[in-house]
Amino acid sequence: MKDRKPTSFDIAYRAGVSQATVSRALSDSPLVNEETKQRIKEIARELNYKVDKNARNLRSQKTKTIALLLNEDHGTGDSLINPFFLSMVASIIRASANQNYDLLISFQQFSDDWHADYEDANRADGIIFLGYGDYTTYVKKLTHLDEQDAHYITWGPVLPGQPGVSIGCDxxxxxxxxxxxxxxxxxxxxxxxxxxxxxxxxxxxxxxxxxxxxxxxxxxxxxxxxxxxxxxxxxxxxxxxxxxxxxxxxxxxxxxxxxxxxxxxxxxxxxxxxxxxxxxxxxxxxxxxxxxxxxxxxxxxxNTKLAGELLVDNLLRLMQSEPVESFLIPAQLVIRGSCGGKS
The missing domain is CATH 3.40.50.2300 (Response regulator)
Known part of the structure; x- marks a missing residue:
């Protein structure tokens, strides 16, 4: 145990910050304030921590992974996932696989810094969001992602002046x-x-x-x-x-x-x-x-099948710095016995 080399986790634990923050501080990222940056560097010196140059180089490479973050919705019962999204998730999985991308699926509200936890931590190249809970709170987090130049796309409302790119239903x-x-x-x-x-x-x-x-x-x-x-x-x-x-x-x-x-x-x-x-x-x-x-x-x-395909396709375009705009998908009536009449 005495020969164990210190890790970024050791520094994060001592400094009371995330490992992503440690990584950014040691690379002099402007996203970390100077006081925190100096505290982290001092702890690194005390622990005789050496930055793994090979690991650092990996940060410039693509993970070939997309993060799919779902809102945990307590209103939908024990599953915590709105069943409307289940078929869309299946479409996103297929579309990601067709583009040779892996898919990392998680609940979105467990984090206060999505960019740090996924893209900046080199766990994913981009993020797809499904569901949002209270939109007035959610949109503030999206604004923060814009400030970090994150690559993300949402399924939801398309509103004037909203942050990021959104695809939704009409x-x-x-x-x-x-x-x-x-x-x-x-x-x-x-x-x-x-x-x-x-x-x-x-x-x-x-x-x-x-x-x-x-x-x-x-x-x-x-x-x-x-x-x-x-x-x-x-x-x-x-x-x-x-x-x-x-x-x-x-x-x-x-x-x-x-x-x-x-x-x-x-x-x-x-x-x-x-x-x-x-x-x-x-x-x-x-x-x-x-x-x-x-x-x-x-x-x-x-149309959840089309929605999943469009979310993946447009996120990949964003990741390639191609221009992408928000837009709406037309809806279609499905007439059954609860109201009668023909479509």
């Missing part, structure tokens, strides 16, 4: 099509179940598409027909009960996600309502289980 027009379909079936009192705050910009865009479709049909938007809900069956279930407690008539519901819509269906059915003859239900996402509810859930499909 939530506005997807919801607009869904409501147009419900209106064509004769429904006029259509409820919207889902949060619409700035912290949930995708749900908010779906609500805006819902509202415009009603207005274009000459139907007044009733704020009493909107109930906040997170992406889970239980949240949709509780929201439906709240909607019923308001004692206002409604003949259709657009859930901001399939999980919400499935929870709404269960609550209404337990109250003796028939779907779709009493209440029509429409979801959003087209997760696999939506085809196996009773009745099968009509929904707005997001």
């Amino acid at each position: 939530n506005f027009n997807g919801a607009r099509q869904a409501v147009d379909h419900l209106l064509a079936l004769g429904h006029r009192r259509i409820a919207f179940v889902g949060g619409i705050s700035d912290g949930s910009p995708e749900f908010k865009r779906r609500y805006e598409g819902y509202s415009l479709a009603l207005q274009e049909a000459g139907v007044q938007v009733d704020p009493q027909l909107q109930i906040d809900a997170e992406t889970s069956e239980d949240s949709g279930y509780q929201a439906a009960l709240q909607l019923r407690e308001r004692k206002i008539p409604f003949d259709a519901v657009l859930g901001a996600s399939d999980l919400i819509a499935i929870g709404v269906m269960k609550a209404l059915e337990e109250q003796g309502l028939n779907i779709p003859s009493d209440i029509a239900i429409m979801g959003f996402d087209d997760i696999p289980m939506s085809a196996y509810t009773y009745p099968p859930l009509s929904t707005v499909q997001q």
Whole structure:
């Protein structure tokens, strides 16, 4: 044990910093403040630590690995992963393999410095983000990545002035099509179940598409027909009960996600309502289980296969310093038994 050479971990432990910070300090990176840098160098001298030049040279090479960071979503049940993302993960795995890249999958919220933990630590050449929790908090971390010139891409909202590059679904027009379909079936009192705050910009865009479709049909938007809900069956279930407690008539519901819509269906059915003859239900996402509810859930499909391929392709372009812009993928209606009618 006496002959064991000191490592960067020993320095990190003594200095109370990450190994990535030690590496940056010893290479005089401007990302480490001078006081911390000097403290780390002093500890390195005390331990007689020698920088491995071969290891340092490896930092200039490519890892041929992409980091896929998923948001841990406590609202989706024991799995902690929104089932909508599972098929997208499969597509990202295939697309990465086709480009001869390995994929490192982890939860994103376990770290305060994504760049240091993955790209700067030479664990991955770039990062893909799926899910974000509260967007107002999340966008601050993305801004920090921009300041570090990190290579990353996100699946989510496409908003003016947002940091980085984002690929997402056309939530506005997807919801607009869904409501147009419900209106064509004769429904006029259509409820919207889902949060619409700035912290949930995708749900908010779906609500805006819902509202415009009603207005274009000459139907007044009733704020009493909107109930906040997170992406889970239980949240949709509780929201439906709240909607019923308001004692206002409604003949259709657009859930901001399939999980919400499935929870709404269960609550209404337990109250003796028939779907779709009493209440029509429409979801959003087209997760696999939506085809196996009773009745099968009509929904707005997001193309997860295409999304995964585009995320990988555009991240690789970013890593090659090629110009890449944010854009939206069109959504498509999938009509099943929960609302009736043909697509």
